Amino acid sequence: MSALLEFDDVHYAFPGSAIPALRGASLSIATGQRIALTGRNGAGKSTLLLHANGILRPAKGQVRLDGAPLEYTRRGLLRVRRQVGLVFQNPDDQLFSASVLQDISFGPMNLGLSIADVRRRVAEAADLCGISNLLDRPTHALSSGQKSLVALAGVLAMAPRILLVDETTSGLDPWMRYQIFAIFDRLVEQGVTVLLTTHDLTVARQWADTVVVMHEGRVVASAPPVQVFADPDLQALLGPAP
Amino acid sequence: MRVIDRYAFGNALRDVDPSQKGALALLAIILCLALDHPAVGILTLVWMLALTTWRARTPLRVFASVLLTEGAFLGLSVAGIALSVASSVPEAPVFAWQFGPIWVSATHKSLMLAAHVLTRTLGSAAALNFLILTTPLVDLIEMLRRMRLPEGLIDIMALTYRAIFVLLDSLERMVTAQDARLGYHTLHAAMRSAALIGSCLFLDAYRRSQQIQTALESRGFDGSLRVLPLDYRRDPRMWQIGVGLTLSLVLARMIA
Known part of the structure; x- marks a missing residue:
């Protein structure tokens, strides 16, 4: 399977921080995978996602999309963000518009699509996330679960090939989690790669086909769940098994 | 409000x-x-x-x-x-x-x-x-957009309106957290808690503004908050x- 997105020996330290967040992280992601990215707090999971979307630029190493290194120019970043969607942990940090419809339309509008195409994308994303009835609602009047779905729809409306989800499902009730994982499954069926950062080892074990383990800014394992959870060293790293 | x-x-x-x-x-x-x-x-x-x-x-x-x-x-x-x-x-x-x-x-x-x-x-x-x-203010902002007010002004209004509710939520959470720890038990404690909230809210607003900037960039933001016009x-x-x-x-x- 050819790599869709690759991290090659990526190093990064946040400005003012003495401790690097990434210390040579390397990972290869293929099309249509369900990936659970896990590791302890501060392992570098969110930082890796920010590199995938071109928000952060490696101090050393390379991020490649379809084999080509990311270009940090306006055009290059547009190309990356068109294909790599990023959903943030807290939807309140992502939703900027008072209108659900307008918030979802923001990404497709930035892709330079026609108004008719943007409307179609918004309707499709809202339908996929089951929030068509919320399009006229103000974002501040939504429940936290609904906000998560709107934030997800805002990224899906850009029709990414890779969806990166930063712990969005934590703190949601079981039905809402079920709904979101059903959306992920449909996306994977359509050939989209879904990468979810999570501390929930049950999700990593049962939902993912690949579990990526990070520790101290490095990827220490990338393998099927059976293999990862059979390894006592990795088990010790991740914590008590559920 | x-x-x-x-x-x-x-x-x-x-x-x-x-x-x-x-x-x-x-x-x-x-x-x-x-x-x-x-x-x-x-x-x-x-x-x-x-x-x-x-x-x-x-x-x-x-x-x-x-x-x-x-x-x-x-x-x-x-x-x-x-x-x-x-x-x-x-x-x-x-x-x-x-x-x-x-x-x-x-x-x-x-x-x-x-x-x-x-x-x-x-x-x-x-x-x-x-x-x-x-x-709603979102419609008033849309009206001003149609009147061709400068985009920067419209964007600031839209972000401010959204930020007000996000900060109100933060404020409520902070007050509840303080109240649960007797933060408003006496007049003196209430004054101290209220003063602490002021600085915390400022920091929270700053952190959120940075997060929103990052989230906007991840969806292709290039300086203008382009969104679909609303139908009326x-x-x-x-x-x-x-x-x-x-x-x-x-x-x-x-x-x-």
Whole structure:
């Protein structure tokens, strides 16, 4: 399977921080995978996602999309963000518009699509996330679960090939989690790669086909769940098994 | 603010084009100021009350409470016009009260002037209340966008509006967290907790602004918050109401 997105020996330290967040992280992601990215707090999971979307630029190493290194120019970043969607942990940090419809339309509008195409994308994303009835609602009047779905729809409306989800499902009730994982499954069926950062080892074990383990800014394992959870060293790293 | 926002999103005129509602409110304010008579001010108030409660189906108590809040500030200003404080009684006072060496009095002229200002301001305030109780800010921003206001200004308004509610949520959470740890148990503790919230909210606002910037960039932000224009319904009755409002206010001015 050819790599869709690759991290090659990526190093990064946040400005003012003495401790690097990434210390040579390397990972290869293929099309249509369900990936659970896990590791302890501060392992570098969110930082890796920010590199995938071109928000952060490696101090050393390379991020490649379809084999080509990311270009940090306006055009290059547009190309990356068109294909790599990023959903943030807290939807309140992502939703900027008072209108659900307008918030979802923001990404497709930035892709330079026609108004008719943007409307179609918004309707499709809202339908996929089951929030068509919320399009006229103000974002501040939504429940936290609904906000998560709107934030997800805002990224899906850009029709990414890779969806990166930063712990969005934590703190949601079981039905809402079920709904979101059903959306992920449909996306994977359509050939989209879904990468979810999570501390929930049950999700990593049962939902993912690949579990990526990070520790101290490095990827220490990338393998099927059976293999990862059979390894006592990795088990010790991740914590008590559920 | 949340109450106004709730009714602005839930009233029967919600889907009517905001430019129609804005034009009607503006027309009422211009007529109220230009015709400049207490009867016109009162009639404007009645029109706006009727439109808000009857056409938009916003409860009377909501309209009244918003107007009374504004009226409280207005009352203080009008009192300054109506009453004069002096060491001697003015000529022909309607009433005069003595407090030691000071006289507080009002003349017919000052009372008329106060009534004039009061009715004119209440009429204009009622017109604005009609607009804010029937039109969410997101629609007003859309209206300003169509009026080709600078994009930067529109973007700042949109982000500020959203940030207000995010910060209100943060504020509520912080207050609850403090209250659960006896943060408001005594007056002294309450003062200290309130002061701490101020600095925490500032930091929270800063952190969130950075997060929103990152999230916007991840969706292709390049300096302009481009979003879909919203669709609205054109209500032909709004024009009829505009004509009726104009005729009735002009007539009231002529008769009074």
